[in-house]
Amino acid sequence: MKITLKDGSSKEYGQGMSVREIAMDISAGLGRMALAGEINGKVVDIRTIVKEDCTLNIFTAKDAEGLRTIRHSASHILAEAVKRLYPEAKLAIGPSIEDGFYYDIDDVKISEEDLEKIEVEMKKITKENASFEKFTKPREEAIAYMEELGEPYKVELIQDLPEDAEISFYSQGKFVDLCAGPHVGSTKEVKAFKLLSVAGAYWRGSEKNKMLTRIYGTAFSKASELEEYLYRMEEAKKRDHRKIGKEIGLFTMMEEGPGFPFFLPNGMILKNTLVDYWREIHVREGYDEISTPMMLNRSLWETSGHWDHYRENMYTTIIDDEDFAIKPMNCPGGLLVYKSEPRSYRDLPLRMGELGLVHRHEKSGALHGLMRVRCFTQDDAHIFMMPEQITEEIKGVVRLIDEVYNLFGFKYHVELSTKPENSVGSDEDWELATEGLRTALDEMGTEYIVNEGDGAFYGPKIDFHLEDSIGRTWQCGTIQLDFQLPQRFEAEYIGADGEKHRPIMIHRVVFGSIERFIGILTEHFAGKFPTWIAPVQVKVLPISDKYFNYAKEVLDTLRENGIRAQIDSRAEKIGYKIRDARLNRIPYMVIVGQKEEEEKCISVRSRFEGEEGTISLPEFVDGLNEEIRTKKIRETIEE
RNA sequence: GCUGUUGUAGCUCAGUUGGUAGAGCGUCGCAUUGGUAGUGCGGAGGUCACGGGUUCGAUUCCCGUCAACAGCUCCA
Numbered sequence: 001m002k003i004t005l006k007d008g009s010s011k012e013y014g015q016g017m018s019v020r021e022i023a024m025d026i027s028a029g030l031g032r033m034a035l036a037g038e039i040n041g042k043v044v045d046i047r048t049i050v051k052e053d054c055t056l057n058i059f060t061a062k063d064a065e066g067l068r069t070i071r072h073s074a075s076h077i078l079a080e081a082v083k084r085l086y087p088e089a090k091l092a093i094g095p096s097i098e099d100g101f102y103y104d105i106d107d108v109k110i111s112e113e114d115l116e117k118i119e120v121e122m123k124k125i126t127k128e129n130a131s132f133e134k135f136t137k138p139r140e141e142a143i144a145y146m147e148e149l150g151e152p153y154k155v156e157l158i159q160d161l162p163e164d165a166e167i168s169f170y171s172q173g174k175f176v177d178l179c180a181g182p183h184v185g186s187t188k189e190v191k192a193f194k195l196l197s198v199a200g201a202y203w204r205g206s207e208k209n210k211m212l213t214r215i216y217g218t219a220f221s222k223a224s225e226l227e228e229y230l231y232r233m234e235e236a237k238k239r240d241h242r243k244i245g246k247e248i249g250l251f252t253m254m255e256e257g258p259g260f261p262f263f264l265p266n267g268m269i270l271k272n273t274l275v276d277y278w279r280e281i282h283v284r285e286g287y288d289e290i291s292t293p294m295m296l297n298r299s300l301w302e303t304s305g306h307w308d309h310y311r312e313n314m315y316t317t318i319i320d321d322e323d324f325a326i327k328p329m330n331c332p333g334g335l336l337v338y339k340s341e342p343r344s345y346r347d348l349p350l351r352m353g354e355l356g357l358v359h360r361h362e363k364s365g366a367l368h369g370l371m372r373v374r375c376f377t378q379d380d381a382h383i384f385m386m387p388e389q390i391t392e393e394i395k396g397v398v399r400l401i402d403e404v405y406n407l408f409g410f411k412y413h414v415e416l417s418t419k420p421e422n423s424v425g426s427d428e429d430w431e432l433a434t435e436g437l438r439t440a441l442d443e444m445g446t447e448y449i450v451n452e453g454d455g456a457f458y459g460p461k462i463d464f465h466l467e468d469s470i471g472r473t474w475q476c477g478t479i480q481l482d483f484q485l486p487q488r489f490e491a492e493y494i495g496a497d498g499e500k501h502r503p504i505m506i507h508r509v510v511f512g513s514i515e516r517f518i519g520i521l522t523e524h525f526a527g528k529f530p531t532w533i534a535p536v537q538v539k540v541l542p543i544s545d546k547y548f549n550y551a552k553e554v555l556d557t558l559r560e561n562g563i564r565a566q567i568d569s570r571a572e573k574i575g576y577k578i579r580d581a582r583l584n585r586i587p588y589m590v591i592v593g594q595k596e597e598e599e600k601c602i603s604v605r606s607r608f609e610g611e612e613g614t615i616s617l618p619e620f621v622d623g624l625n626e627e628i629r630t631k632k633i634r635e636t637i638e639e
Numbered sequence: 640g641c642u643g644u645u646g647u648a649g650c651u652c653a654g655u656u657g658g659u660a661g662a663g664c665g666u667c668g669c670a671u672u673g674g675u676a677g678u679g680c681g682g683a684g685g686u687c688a689c690g691g692g693u694u695c696g697a698u699u700c701c702c703g704u705c706a707a708c709a710g711c712u713c714c715a
Contacts, residue, residue, distance in 0.1 A: 102710095111643065112709095199710030200642025207712045211642050214710070242708095246650080255688080255706050313714090358715090363640050364706090366713060376715065463715090475715055512715045544672040571672080579676035593674060605675060 002053045013050075020046040020185070023058045034058050035066040035189075036182040045182035047134055061221030071096035073132065073184045074122075074193045074219035078103050080175035081121035082215070086110070091177065092153040092203060092212050099229070099471070100218030104201055106153065110213050115195040118215070122195075125187050130173035132183040142167035146178065153203070154178045192226040193219035239469035241522035242369040248527055248535070248584055250518070251370060259367045259374030261515060266535035269564065270521075271377075271514055273533045275355060277631075278379050278511070285400060287353040287381055292333025294357065298323035303488050304332040305424050309457045313360045330356035331482075331507055334382040335489040338503075343493040348503065349385035349393050355514075356380050370519035371474055377514040383506040384491070390504060394440035394462075394479060397508045401464055401477040404510050407631060408521065408530075413473070414446055415463045417454035424458055425484040433481040434460040456507075458484040464512075469523040476512035476520065481505075527585045528607060528636045532628040538565040539581040543574050543593030550597040554590060554617060561621045563628075565590075578605065587634075588624065608634040 003022060004010045013022065019039075023046070024031030037044045038057035043065055050056065059066040075094035078101070082089050086108045094103030110118075137145060139158065146154040157178060158167055170179045172187050184190065195217040203209040220226040237243075245251050250267035253259075263271060279289070295317070301307040306314065306328065315326040327333065334352055343350065359375045366372050383393050405412050416437055419430045437460055441448050448462070455461050464477030482505045485491075492500045511517035521529065531537055538558055542551035548569055558565035568577045574591065581589050589605040595614075596602055602620060604612040627634070 197709060198643060201711045202641075205712075207641070211711075213642075216710080253707085258706065360714080363713065365640060365642095365711080367707090372714075378715065478715070509715070516715060541675090543674055546672065573671095573673055573678060574675060575673090576677055577675090582676060589675085591675065595674085603675080611675065 001050070003050065004053075004055045006057050016049050016051065018046065019044060019048050019050060019056070019058065022050065022056065026058075030058060030060070033060040035060055035063075035069040035184050038065065043182060045134060046185065048182075067221065068096045069182050069184055070190055070221060071101040071219045072182070073187070074190045074217060075101040075103050076132075076170065076172060076175070076177055076179070076183065077122050077125050077187055077190055077193075078118070078195070078215060078217060079105075079177060080125055080172065081118050082108065082110070083175065084121055085118060090153055091151055093157070094177075100196065100216060102201075102214050102216045104203070104212040104214045106203075106210065106212045108213055110198055110215065112198050115198065115215070119193075119195050122193065125172070126190055127188065128173060129186050129188040130175075131186040133171045134168060134181060134183075135171070136166045136168045139163065139165060139167055142169075142178070145169075149176070151178075190219055192221065192223040193217055194226060194230065233470060236469040236471075239523045239526040240369075241371075241468075241519040244522050244527035244585075245370070245519075250522065250535075253369075258364065259362060259372075261370055261373055261375075267518065269535040270518055270529070270533055274511065274514060274517065275379075278355070281400065281404070282353050282381070285351070285396065287351040289353045289355075290334070290337050291354060292327070292330060292337065292356065295324050295326050296333065298325065300332050300336070301325050304335075304485060305458065305488060306332070309422060309424070313362070315359050315361060326359045327356065328358050328360045329507075330354050330358065330378060330380045331382060331485055331505075332489075334380075335485055335491060335505075338382070338384055338491055339489060343384070343503070345386060345493055345495045345501070348493060349383050349389050350503075351381055351383045353379075353381040370515040370522075371468065373513075373515055376516065378509050379511045379514060381506075381508055383508065384486070384493075384503040385506070386493075386495075386501070387504055390436045390481070390506075391440050391443065393506055394437060394481070395444055397479050397506065397510075398440065398444055398446060398462070401479075401510050405464070405466070405477075408524065409633060410466050410520070410524065412464050412466050412476075414441070414448035415451045415454075415465065416441065416448050417451040417456075417461045417463060419460065420453050420455050420457060422457050423455070425487075429483040430460065433483055436481050437462050437479070456480055458482050459507075466520045468520060469526075474512075474516055474520065476517060477510050478508065478512065480507040482507060528587075529585070530631065530633045531587045531624070532631045534585075534587050535564065536566050536584070536586050537563050537624070537628070538588040538590055539577075539584075539586045540565060540567040540590045540592065541574060541577040541581065542567070542569065543591065545569070545571065547592050547594065547597055551592050554592060554602060557617055558590075558621065561625065563621065563624060582607070590620070606634075607636045610637060 001013055001015060002010055003013060019037035020034055023034035034046050036059040037046055037048060039054050061067055061070060079091050079094055082105055089108040090106040092104035092106060142158050143155055146158060168180055169176055170181060170183055195215060197216045199214050200211040201214040203212055218229060248266055249264045250270060251261045251263050253261060298307060310328055314328050317324050334354060355377055357375060357377050362372060362374050385393055418434055459480050459482040461478050461480040463475045465473040466476050467473050486502050486505050491503055493503050495501045540551050540555045542548050551567055555565050555567045578589060587607045591603040591605060601614050601616050603614045604620060606612055
């Protein structure tokens with residue numbers, strides 16, 4: 001048979017060689033390092049016997065697939081260790097995941113303190129050097145086998161596999177687990193691993209099911225890589241926006257209002273600066289800005305469908321015996337504005353922006369700093385348009401979001417979310433709307449993944465996801481196409497034909513929520529914001545009180561030029577003031593003493609270059625204003 | 640909401656095998672008037688999250704509530 005390899009070369013073998021044997025034949029080194037294979041694009045175990053002509057890839061720890069194999073094997077070792085220490089434990093599932101692996105277990109009480117003990121047992125198992133063996137059983141036998149082993153979750157998993165499936169198992173020593181593979185050769189090949197945490201997780205991801213105990217861990221091919229990963233995670237935690245937000249006074253949370261953030265002066269500057277920027281680009285893009293009430297009556301929310309579909313997330317109250325709800329979304333208010341006067345096809349597309357503060361009752365366990373709150377400002381806009389305008393309008397929004405994210409240097413990924421179970425509207429409308437979004441993305445060549453069933457109840461959406469410091473992703477921008485609300489509200493425009501027509505609506509946000517965006521910004525820059533959004537841009541540091549008057553002159557000049565400056569007039573040494581300004585992540589420090597006062601100049605120290613030397617104040621102001629105007633991002637140096 | 644963990648000064652944390660608490664930083668005062676990441680000395684500051692229970696006595700043990708953290712579920 002003919003085996004074509006990754007580099008295009010090919011080899012001839014007789015029948016029935018395993019992937020490992022082929023790897024061994026290519027080179028002894030590759031044979032030792034081989035962890036998994038890929039036959040004609042399908043990932044397979046290294047024990048797989050190759051029977052016919054194919055294209056073969058061999059994965060080592062350098063490949064993502066190889067690392068996944070190590071982690072998956074580590075999860076089996078974890079399961080065996082748990083079974084040895086807690087024989088009553090019932091095993092559920094144990095896959096490899098981004099950055100590690102986990103195993104879900106039931107009928108055990110395991111807390112973080114127990115992890116060390118389990119790790120010791122795992123080390124023992126790796127030392128035993130038990131080889132992973134694969135075997136299969138027909139369905140009925142497989143079920144009986146797992147029943148005999150007392151593993152009800154495994155029985156349930158097998159029962160959900162196709163009727164005619166051959167069920168595969170892997171064993172290592174005396175331990176057996178239902179598994180599709182692939183796995184490494186033997187337990188000793190899992191060298192560098194660590195258990196990280198214990199958490200609850202619902203069986204099969206449904207909150208209707210029992211909550212199991214999930215043990216998280218990670219594994220790498222080398223101890224040095226594991227250490228590097230753990231160090232990186234430690235460093236990433238220092239960028240947490242909740243920590244930095246406290247350190248530099250951006251926002252605070254109070255027990256009196258769980259999930260309702262308090263913005264402090266520095267956070268307010270950040271927020272207002274972002275809003276100023278937002279207004280600037282939205283005027284440019286032809287948006288009008290409106291503002292709709294915080295609270296509207298029940299009949300409005302019944303018309304919109306929120307009363308039926310979003311009730312558990314809405315805060316309600318009674319005014320003069322009538323039910324009112326605080327808005328969880330801005331769209332119904334926007335529709336009322338649209339309907340407040342007759343619209344012509346000449347008005348379309350009509351782009352109505354609104355920085356709307358919305359309130360949603362999120363579950364207590366979902367709250368997370370500024371990333372997930374119960375009241376937030378959406379940089380919303382509703383675009384009313386004719387069907388033929390859909391693609392261009394969506395493209396315009398995609399371009400705008402891309403522009404904003406690029407300005408901050410964000411990496412993002414895009415998801416297309418389709419019709420959920422709890423939805424309103426006809427299948428035809430959903431199909432049309434989903435195609436509209438897909439077409440726009442395809443025409444722009446934007447890469448995206450499809451998220452089936454994850455759309456809003458009134459329409460499909462394109463979501464833009466950004467990463468926080470430890471790699472969790474958060475949905476920020478979103479574009480939702482909606483045929484339903486215009487219908488429910490009987491929105492109309494007069495066409496060129498003089499007849500009434502129904503407009504189509506886009507809901508979209510760029511930042512998503514300003515709160516979440518600030519959270520992402522904070523973690524992305526570790527609080528060292530680009531000068532144009534830095535709450536304090538310049539700190540003036542007099543060497544001693546003797547130069548306070550000159551320092552004050554400098555401060556006034558900076559402020560007159562629109563620069564956010566503060567003065568540190570405490571009776572402290574200059575080194576102390578510099579340290580303090582650095583800890584507050586202030587981009588520029590202006591140091592003035594005898595020399596500067598005499599020469600009518602300033603001495604500049606920045607987060608970007610350290611000491612920048614002595615220059616005249618006007619020159620500094622010009623340079624700074626240029627940096628701010630162009631929204632430049634200067635690289636921060638570590639001293 | 641669920642599972643687990645946590646809650647001590649403004650912040651970061653130590654401590655009490657049950658006898659009402661301590662450090663560093665910050666803050667305030669005094670001295671120091673300085674040259675690019677921490678000047679020295681002194682003072683103030685805590686119903687040990689909240690509510691019950693056990694006890695002669697609870698910050699400590701038990702129960703409940705609230706909040707935070709990690710994950711699940713859900714979502715901008």
